[in-house]
Amino acid sequence: MYSDRALVIGAGFAGLLAARVLSESYGDVVLVERSVITTDAGHRAGIPRAHHPHPLPARGAQALEALFPRIGRELENAGAVRADLGSDFLHRFPNGPAPRDHLGLSVLSMTRVTLDRIIRRRVLRLANVSLVDGVTVEGLLHDRGTVTGVHGRRGDRPFTDYADLVVDASGRDSRLVSWLAELGVHCPAPRIVNGHVTCASRLYEVNRDLELGWKNACEITHAPGTRRGGAVSSVDGSRWLVTLFGADGDTAPADDDGFLDHATSLRCPDVAEIVKTATPASAVHRSGNLRNRWNRFHQVPDWPRGLLALGDSVVSLDPVHGHGLTVTALNCAELRALLQDHDLAAEPLTFQRAVAKAARFPWTFATTADLGWATRRLPVRARLLRWYSGRVIAAIPGHRRVYRAYARVSQLAGHPVTLLRPAVLFRVLLGGKLSGRRPRATAP
Incomplete structure (x- = not known):
């Protein structure tokens, strides 16, 4: 057994931020990651939606800056594009475009690869943080109501590691509910709202001949009549990330002809012009079943000591609404604040309740939009x-x-x-x- 040791499951955005926070309170912090991380470049299989937009809104950027001073400037130096939500944004609603006045409220746009690379580099420079990759966690170690570590496999060998605190930051595909059931701890059924939205994304090299007059553009879907939408983000300095949305059974296409036809059907002609004239820099990547799910861990009375969960492991939102990164960053800001006055290994529900409180409005915002496609009568x-x-x-x-x-x-x-x-x-x-x-x- 180790003392003063924290173990984080998952080395994605949530896991890296959690490790950064825990490094201030624990002598040894270990990130355990399923994927093999051999380079700073490229997409990882552990983040299946990494090909889609991951904007960092103003509040998320503020929370990130508190953990990593000057991270905004570092991201911009790496190619992230800052766009004011008024003057730099073409935001089209069903009744027409939003006003284009300067708001002083900005979004940072970059690919997920760039975001993770910069943050991973910062976190792994910390002297008391280490990474063990290629590990498939299969369950929790426990002793009399306390989680004491994890077990699984690393390649063809068994893997076991102990810690005073285990944090599940493994994302949408978390198996924490089933691991807890194996310990005899049963969670309420998750709340699920499915907007039946699909999205398809493709990177393009910026066509300098197109004078668009904006940095980012978005045309929203809106129930019950607007089933198609799209977005363009300026990312990594010299690329556009074009994403097409389909709701209520109107599936976003993954083939070249369908991608262009969908873009042409939008009311913003600039999206189709980019698809027609710019040079593709990636294949088309499509994701479906973009639902909202809330695991109500804060309502589990016998939640084990020594275990926390945050980010998408608890609340995963339809990524169309762009709140995922911000909610995760706010979870980690709350973790940092609570660790100053609480032993969260002994009082884990204190943190889980804080996570639930932070999720209430983002959950309401996302599900209010997605429930518009529901066929049942709503409350x-x-x-x-x-x-x-x-x-x-x-x-x-x-x-x-x-x-x-x-x-x-x-x-x-x-x-x-x-x-x-x-x-x-x-x-x-x-x-x-x-x-x-x-x-x-x-x-x-």
Whole structure:
């Protein structure tokens, strides 16, 4: 047995951030990763959705900067593109485009490969953090209600490692629920909301001949009538990441002709122009079943000591809404704060409750949108949220104040009550009656 030792399952974004936080409180931190990490470049099989956009909104960037000072500048030096959500963003809603005024609220866009490479480099420079890769964890070691380590295989050999604290950061494919069941600890059934959304993404080399007047663009799907959408992110300095969305059975295509046809059907012609004229830099990668799932670990009364879970292992959100990285970064910020006053190995539910609290609004935001595609009758609260969010989206074109409030809330940078303040509420409820002239796009 070891003392003062923490073990993190998974060396993706969540695991790396958790290791960074734990390095301040534990003498030895070990990352245990299923994939073999032999180079700083390339996609890893352990992150199947890494080919799709992973924007880092303002609040997520702020949380990341607190853990890794000057990380924003380092990401930009590596090619990440910072785009203001107003002046640099072409955001098209079903009723028309959002105003293009400068908001002072930005998004960092990069490929997931670049993000993980920079953060992994930072974390593995820490003297008390180490990485053991190529390990398939198959279960938890335990003793009288306390998790004491993990067991599994590394190649063709058994693998066993002990720790005072085990953190599951293994993501959407986490097997923690079944591992706990093997210990006699049973979790409530997860909450699942499936928007039946698919997305297909492809990288393109930037075509300098196209003068687009924006850095990022997004055309949203919106129930019940807008089943197709798309997005373009400027990433890694000289590339565009084009992503097409299909909802309610309208599947995003993975073949060249279908990809172009889908892009051409969007109301933003720039997306199709990129697909037609820019040089592809990757194959088309498609993902389906983009559901929302919440494992309610905070409701397990006999949750074992010595075990924490965070990130997508607990709450995995439909990535179309772009909240995953931010929620994970906020989990790790909360972990850092709680470790100052609590022995979380002895009080793990203190942390799991904090994770649940942080997830409430992102969960509501994502599922309110995705429940629009549901065929069953929704509860009254869900219907009210759907109704009001629909009014907000309808009011955005032509209303700077509504879009500013919506942008802050959707980026988790503002409290949801912002959308109920009188100046916003008045415009939302009157809708098009106050729209008047729509503001012209400003130069980037």
